[in-house]
Amino acid sequence: MTRVLHTGDTHLGYQQYNSPERRQDFLEAFRSVVEDAVADDVDAVIHAGDLFHDRRPSLVDLQGTVEILRTLADADIPFLAVVGNHEGKRDAQWLDLFADLGLATRLGADPELVDDVAVYGLDFVPRSRRDDLEYEFAPVPEAADHATLVSHGLFEPFAHADWDTERLLTESTVEFDAVLLGDNHKPDTAELLDTWVTYCGSTERASASEREDRGYNLVEFTDDAISISRRGLTETREFVFVDVDLAEDEGVDRVQERVREYDLEDAVVIVTIEGDGRPITPATVEEAAIDRGALVARVNDRRELPDDDEELSVRFADPDAAVRDRVRELGLSDAALEIDETVRNDDLVDSNVRETVERRVRDILEDDVAAFDPAPDREPDDEDVTTVADQLADGAATTTDAATASESDGDAASTGGDEQTEGTAADGERGAEDSTSLGDFA
Template identity: 65%
Template sequence: MTRVIHTGDTHIGYSQYHSPVRRQDFLDAFEAVVDDAVDGGVDAVVHAGDLFHDRRPDLQDLMGTISVLRRLDDAGIPFLAVVGNHESTRGGQWLDLFERLGLATRLGDEPVVVGDTAFYGLDHVPVSRRDDLDYAFADHDADYAALVAHGLFEPFGYADWDTETVLTESDVAFDAMLLGDNHTPDTAEVADTWVTYPGSTERASASEREGRGYNLVVFDADTAGGDDRVEIRRRALDTRPFVFVSVELREGEGESRVRERVREFDLAEAVVHVEITGEGDPVTPAAVEEFATDEGALIARVVDRREVDADGEVDVSFADPEDAVRDRLDEMALSTAARDVERTVREDTVSDANVRETVKRRVEERVDGDGDLDAFDAVEAGGDGAESDADGDEWDGGGAEPNGDASEPTEPNTEPEAAEPEDSDPASTDGQVSMEDYL
């Protein structure tokens, strides 16, 4: 029998709503998973990608992650992982650094056996490169086998990866696919194989309303019962509370009614989302947000969805103006390459002096390096051109957009390409570090 915790999409370093408290929440959630692993004496922690939110995490996020991983190492629990699209770099991966430190094992096409289960890995691969994959994995002699992968797989929402193709073309008969990328937890059976997402460990978006958690996966025919060889159980995490307040204003009702409705909830240290609809009087979002924070909320965000002057629906977040920019971009038929350029211009991690050179380099990488000319084709508004927002992240303009890093990740199980050139001015990284500093 082999018992593992299956987690992923921890997005350490994400300053959601530009809040340092929320940034710490993401690291705390990962630490809570490790606490459960140590307390429960599991055989391994399996991470399905996007350990970090950004391919250039700040030093404080790296140090915090290393500290948590050392707890696992001290307990003799291996950390097995793959690389997600958010953290992927064109050179060595942060996961490689942790492996050199003896704190992690990067899964690939060779089996890593824990207990009586062989684990394999498949890093995130862009859609344009998947036709070249042969899903060739080395043999194993363990009782069970699991593939850990990062991507949007069928039959789950926003899928762009054929799960049955992976399973039927693979050289190994997998008992389970342990996935990451989709922040919604779910489990299904495909080609007699259990396929599951644990969801994100913290809410990276207001759309992630249900509680956060991870999977406890047991490989044991006797435990699973019946014809099954795998048992998957959901475990909850105690994370930052989100409070959702819906207010439908009738004619003559206004801000006082909104405040009255907000008072009905426990706002203590919560992230509060207020949605206003109806036919009532105008409401000043900033005033409601200030009222909610005075009532104890950590962060308050107000969206007024009512029509104003026949100009259509209004959906503006005064707490996070980046949301309004992202919504406008979703309405435009921008190509993947165009979104890449737009991201680069607004990235917190690229100094103004380096924007022109960074944009030039990234376009050249697509044309000369990958030959990915499809990335320059316009896409349907709200479609896949943003490399998919299926994981529900609220991209804050810094670093990588959800499901779409500015540079596409390295092919899995291949030698990494040359590392990205660093900015000539060390201060331009704004406290962030690159793989070249370590590898």
């Protein structure tokens, strides 16, 4: 029997909520995974991408990562990994550096043999380049009884998917028994074309929307079966979620009363307010939580409160309408309008906005370098200038590239509870070829 620990989306270096303590939390969560691997004496640790939150991690983040990887090396446990969208660079990858140090193996089209399991890798590939991707892998070694693929992206049949998993499995030159994935921060497993497809989830909460416990997968390969089990991390930072549904005559006193019901010591506190109650000042609630020992406190007021001044309510109660009017005056290109739509899409998790926009801009430019040129012939009152508010009013659903999270690559920031990721603008990508092989992404 071969046993591997499947993890991913560790997002090392992420200073969530601008808190140095949260940055350290992400490193400690990764350390806990490695310590579990050593204690269980697994045959390998497989990382499915987004080891780092940013393609330019600090020296401190790199030092911490090297220290943890040395723990695995000292225990003779190989660390096998692919490159995720958060950390991916145009030239050499950080995984290549760790490989040069003897601390990691970057997976690719040639298999890495772990006992009787052949492990292949596929780095994150931008959506605009996948149609030309040829799933060509080296043959499975005779000594292998199983073959598994490790990759990073939003794969079907899971939520927010934009990657055709059936095409991957049917066109691949290798018949895989399992596909071990990263990018979606929510753990999940499905069977597709007699192949197990599984997400391990993230090791820390990169967004306030990630309420489930964090953890990783343990995958066991036996002669005639594959077993995938979920293991939780018990030492991650506690998140306290306080949900308040205010009655019409209730206000900040009721919110603070609910907050006082919880032990907030050293916790990240997320207060979500719904209902019909009176307006509140978020800072008042956040300060009260901090005074009671919370590390971080955020208030997310989801109510649409009326403005007492009718004239002001017209201008500010519907910000999308104001933005829509301004957008019509700008003469923006269709590509720019699409990005505007994505940014203000209510269905897109706040933590994924930056990553989704980054991916979409990259895809658009790869298809047409002039896509963002102004549209001088567009008139301010053109009916084809629409925003998210227009589409919601018409009952139309808006589709985006988003995941769950990754910036993924989950991450956190928002107007209210979540906090947007701090990833930098994407490095340029090469234009798509007529025919693309896996070697182009190695």
